[in-house]
Amino acid sequence: xxxxxxxxxxxxxxxxxxxxxxxxxxxxxxxxxxxxxxxxxxxxxxxxxxxxxxxxxxxxxxxxxxxxxxxxxxxxxxxxxxxxxxxxxxxxxxxxxxxxxxxxxxxxxxxxxxxxxxxxxxxxxxxxxxxxxxxxxxxxxxxxxxxxxxxxxxxxxxxxxxxxxxxxxxxxxxxxxxxxxxxxxxxxxxxxxxxxxxxxxxxxxx
Numbered sequence: 001x002x003x004x005x006x007x008x009x010x011x012x013x014x015x016x017x018x019x020x021x022x023x024x025x026x027x028x029x030x031x032x033x034x035x036x037x038x039x040x041x042x043x044x045x046x047x048x049x050x051x052x053x054x055x056x057x058x059x060x061x062x063x064x065x066x067x068x069x070x071x072x073x074x075x076x077x078x079x080x081x082x083x084x085x086x087x088x089x090x091x092x093x094x095x096x097x098x099x100x101x102x103x104x105x106x107x108x109x110x111x112x113x114x115x116x117x118x119x120x121x122x123x124x125x126x127x128x129x130x131x132x133x134x135x136x137x138x139x140x141x142x143x144x145x146x147x148x149x150x151x152x153x154x155x156x157x158x159x160x161x162x163x164x165x166x167x168x169x170x171x172x173x174x175x176x177x178x179x180x181x182x183x184x185x186x187x188x189x190x191x192x193x194x195x196x197x198x199x200x201x202x203x204x205x206x
């Protein structure tokens with residue numbers, strides 16, 4: 001795992017073993033994760049989504065505390081996975097970073113609490129799976145419009161984005177800030193400090 005340019009986000013590029021039978025790789029290692037982040041990955045929910053080419057999901061995030069950290073990979077097809085810093089007061093507030101996730105390199109992205117997440121399917125029937133630190137709670141779930149010109153995320157030019165009605169109606173980053181819907185960098189850092197104090201509790205074991 002290596003850190004991305006946004007603090008609190010990492011990408012993991014596993015070693016893939018290939019022979020005449022097929023391929024094998026470890027897509028999550030609890031010891032490696034704990035060493036880099038300082039805490040265990042709490043697992044409360046695991047999600048799976050299948051998307052047609054051009055489907056754009058996000059930008060999604062949850063109120064902190066407790067937020068919702070995610071460990072994301074693409075097991076079939078390919079997606080452009082994007083992490084967005086939505087934490088007010090963060091040195092990288094409003095910036096984003098993209099990583100291609102596919103069924104060839106088998107990279108995974110981890111984004112900690114308070115960061116926004118979105119992805120666009122680059123191939124038909126792209127299958128994305130992700131581990132979540134908290135279960136889905138509608139009252140704590142929020143979104144930012146993925147085509148917000150202020151963010152100017154470089155989605156592929158050759159694809160027409162297909163959004164859900166909910167994502168298409170999401171506020172811009174500026175609107176969400178004015179509504180007081182964004183997490184602060186300070187509360188996200190404080191929450192992660194508390195996680196380090198309970199690293200053995202409810203950690204994932206794969």
